[in-house]
């Protein structure tokens with residue numbers, strides 16, 4: 001539903017938070033998952049000689065990297081620059097993010113004792129997060145900052161596999177074969193994720209996104225029994241803070257209803273599911289998505305025609321936040337994302 005345009009004075013009045021609450025918006029708000037990072041030459045320059053996790057713990061770098069896409073694109077929200085494994089690193093898990101590979105864990109979790117050896121997270125573990133969020137919120141003004149955490153299943157996969165995995169076979173073997181270890185591990189990660197999100201919201205983040213990137217590896221029945229209660233606990237704890245909760249996964253066509261029921265205000269949709277079908281599945285919830293991230297490699301008019309289809313489909317939902325259907329691909333041309341942002345923000349929502 002359109003609304004006449006007056007510039008927002010606070011994040012609360014921004015198009016992003018209005019859409020997240022299902023209120024009328026002046027334009028469809030847009031941001032991009034992984035909008036900060038390797039697609040930006042200014043990011044690559046800053047990161048020269050600095051490890052990924054090291055950069056996440058240095059407020060000067062976190063603030064600058066988070067702001068880079070905001071300056072370049074004028075997107076409707078900033079996403080905090082960090083990684084889903086950062087809170088594990090902060091509590092002392094021996095892990096690193098290897099360039100071109102992803103998170104690698106030195107001693108993968110196998111037993112109950114391994115789980116119990118992981119400390120719970122408190123604000124004292126992450127003072128650099130509090131400081132970075134505070135500084136960002138002060139600098140962003142009316143533009144909202146999205147905090148995030150990895151959901152229990154996706155984070156468990158890195159901890160159990162020891163690194164990135166396609167099949168998540170060891171993870172699912174634990175889920176099926178060692179339910180008490182699985183339950184303890186999922187509770188542990190859920191507690192860490194919730195505490196980590198609480199720190200970000202306490203420091204001023206206006207919304208949170210729970211990334212369950214690899215949940216698409218599960219059947220609905222297994223998701224409901226072994227994963228959903230733990231994600232629900234994270235979302236429930238954050239719910240009491242009064243900020244919108246976005247819940248996103250990849251390959252989740254058959255899980256979208258459950259991901260909404262887990263306690264999301266906004267359900268993130270990957271590009272494989274037509275937004276119209278997703279809206280039918282998530283009930284009276286706001287949706288986020290879902291342009292195929294490879295469409296930015298197409299001619300601009302092809303990309304914008306497909307973006308228009310996404311915006312039009314989104315009008316059937318309680319609210320719609322435009323995004324790609326997964327993260328920005330590192331070889332993306334930033335100028336094309338600038339054109340996409342401009343297209344979405346100026347797309348007329350009035351009916352002729």
Ligand code: CP3
Nearest residue numbers: 033034035036037081082083084099100101102211213327
């Ligand atoms: O702009 C943003 O979206 C904020 C930054 C962000 C990063 N990671 C920075 C990052 C966010 C939101 C994440 C979340 C994340 N990390 C997820 C969930 C989102 C998704 O893509 O599904 C996952 C699964 C991870 C784990 C992870 N960390 C992977 C798979 C990789 C890529 C490995 C590679 O090099 O290809 C990382 C590393 C990472 N996280 C980079 C960035 C910018 C690249 C590291 C670098 O620049 O050296």
